[in-house]
Amino acid sequence: MPELPEVEVLVRHLAPALTGRRIRAVEVHRAKTVRPGSPAAFRRAVEGARFTDVERRGKYLVFRLRASRSRAPMVVLGHLGMTGRMYLQPRRAALPRHVAVAMDLDRLRFVFEDTRYFGRLSLETSALEPLGPEPLGPEFTVGAFLAGLRRSRQAIKVRLLDQRVVAGVGNIYASEALFRARIAPQLPSEQLTREQVVRLRAAIRGTLQDAIRFGSTVPLDWPGRGEGGSDSRGLFYYGRAPGAPDVYAERLAVYDRAGQPCRRCGTRIARMLQMGRSTYYCPHCQPGPTV
DNA sequence: CACCATGTTCCTTG
DNA sequence: CCAAGGAACATGGT
Numbered sequence: 001m002p003e004l005p006e007v008e009v010l011v012r013h014l015a016p017a018l019t020g021r022r023i024r025a026v027e028v029h030r031a032k033t034v035r036p037g038s039p040a041a042f043r044r045a046v047e048g049a050r051f052t053d054v055e056r057r058g059k060y061l062v063f064r065l066r067a068s069r070s071r072a073p074m075v076v077l078g079h080l081g082m083t084g085r086m087y088l089q090p091r092r093a094a095l096p097r098h099v100a101v102a103m104d105l106d107r108l109r110f111v112f113e114d115t116r117y118f119g120r121l122s123l124e125t126s127a128l129e130p131l132g133p134e135p136l137g138p139e140f141t142v143g144a145f146l147a148g149l150r151r152s153r154q155a156i157k158v159r160l161l162d163q164r165v166v167a168g169v170g171n172i173y174a175s176e177a178l179f180r181a182r183i184a185p186q187l188p189s190e191q192l193t194r195e196q197v198v199r200l201r202a203a204i205r206g207t208l209q210d211a212i213r214f215g216s217t218v219p220l221d222w223p224g225r226g227e228g229g230s231d232s233r234g235l236f237y238y239g240r241a242p243g244a245p246d247v248y249a250e251r252l253a254v255y256d257r258a259g260q261p262c263r264r265c266g267t268r269i270a271r272m273l274q275m276g277r278s279t280y281y282c283p284h285c286q287p288g289p290t291v
Numbered sequence: 292c293a294c295c296a297t298g299t300t301c302c303t304t305g
Numbered sequence: 306c307c308a309a310g311g312a313a314c315a316t317g318g319t
Contacts, residue, residue: 003297032314059298082298083316098316116315118298127299154308163299170297255297276310278295 002080004135004168005211007056010086012216014061015054017088018110022050022068025104033100033112035120045123046076046103058131058167061086077125081118087111131167135204140166142194145201149189156192156200157185157279169204172255173211175280177204179254184288185279186272214251254280 026046028039048068055062061078078086084100088108095102096113101121103110112121132148133139148165149156159165160174169177178185181203183196192200253263257280258271267284 006297079298081314082296084298114315115317116296116298118314120299152307158308161298172297275308 003170003173005208005215007059008212009215011054011056018051018054021105023047023103027102030100030117033120036124037122057128058163075125077122079120083115084119085113130164132164133166135166135168135208142198142201146197149192152190153188155186155274156189158275159189171277173207175255176253177207180207182285184286185281187288
């Protein structure tokens with residue numbers, strides 16, 4: 001679930017739902033999720049604080065809080081890892097099996113569920129420092145992108161996963177953007193022509209924006225409830241309702257479609273490994289050096 | 292049983 | 306210095 005578009009959609013729902021609410025209690029169910037830092041220090045800092053805003057930077061969630069007594073502003077950084085989810089549920093509802101952290105608000109509970117526990121929460125924000133430009137922001141210029149790609153023989157697909165080049169692109173949207181730009185994933189990044197860089201920049205922005213638009217149309221719900229329930233007011237859950245069709249995968253052009261026909265030319269989509277991660281591409285629409 | 296999985300970080304080898 | 310590869314984290318799906 002979590003690359004930039006999924007985090008963006010989540011933040012858009014969380015911001016109005018959390019802003020102004022006070023954290024009454026914090027339960028850290030998985031100590032390692034608070035990293036770096038300790039669960040005790042995290043609880044001490046956060047309990048009693050009030051949310052003032054929620055933002056996104058790359059794939060990180062930036063929770064802005066104000067301490068109850070000192071009124072000092074503070075920041076909690078969140079990352080969903082591979083399987084993290086965040087949602088609100090009624091405070092008396094059962095916690096999910098793989099709950100990492102739960103925060104009691106007044107009537108609601110804010111839940112960080114994370115099956116594989118790769119996600120994290122921290123009072124430490126230095127992880128934001130090395131991040132490259134926001135792909136949808138004004139800093140992501142052709143010049144900045146060009147600077148991030150030159151003088152590297154790394155395959156362009158691998159470069160796109162480097163959060164210092166551009167922040168928020170992950171394994172799914174790297175393949176999708178390269179298909180959209182018709183650029184071979186294995187092309188060394190320094191060999192991209194200026195024209196290709198311009199096209200790839202536009203493709204990244206278009207791909208991410210389409211995904212955000214798509215995500216915004218997905219009905220929200222929370223585990224264990226049917227959709228559209230009358231008491232779902234103020235609650236949300238970004239993801240697939242149990243048993244619902246996986247519309248999420250159907251909109252992807254190449255990711256996880258190995259062997260299936262390219263939607264543009266009919267050629268079978270190919271899969272290869274780059275740095276141990278799957279890359280999907282159309283050998284006809286994205287011609288390039290054979291590796 | 293085998294292999295794969297939306298992410299990041301650390302370590303080793305060349 | 307760079308690049309590549311592997312492992313670790315931990316659990317589930319096919």
